[in-house]
Amino acid sequence: MVVQVKKRKKAMVLREDCVACGACLKVCPVNATVIYRGIFAVIDSARCIGCSRCATICPASAINMKELE
Numbered sequence: 001m002v003v004q005v006k007k008r009k010k011a012m013v014l015r016e017d018c019v020a021c022g023a024c025l026k027v028c029p030v031n032a033t034v035i036y037r038g039i040f041a042v043i044d045s046a047r048c049i050g051c052s053r054c055a056t057i058c059p060a061s062a063i064n065m066k067e068l069e
Ligand code: SF4
Pocket: 010, 011, 027, 028, 029, 030, 031, 032, 033, 043, 047, 048, 049, 050, 051, 052, 053, 054, 055
């Protein structure tokens, strides 16, 4: 499987919109996402390679891809 690496983007979770479904955990190729206390997803930006898979799969549109400076 080819993973497209875009180091200049990072995924950001909008906590108020996240429904803690866990879909983003399943698609992340580098295990950068965790569900904090069953309430919302948190993304480790140091691990995130900016592939956008989580943002694409999120049913609540709670993940934005942030462009880095
Ligand atoms: S953008 Fe890709 S690497 Fe970053 S958290 Fe989402 S699925 Fe994981």
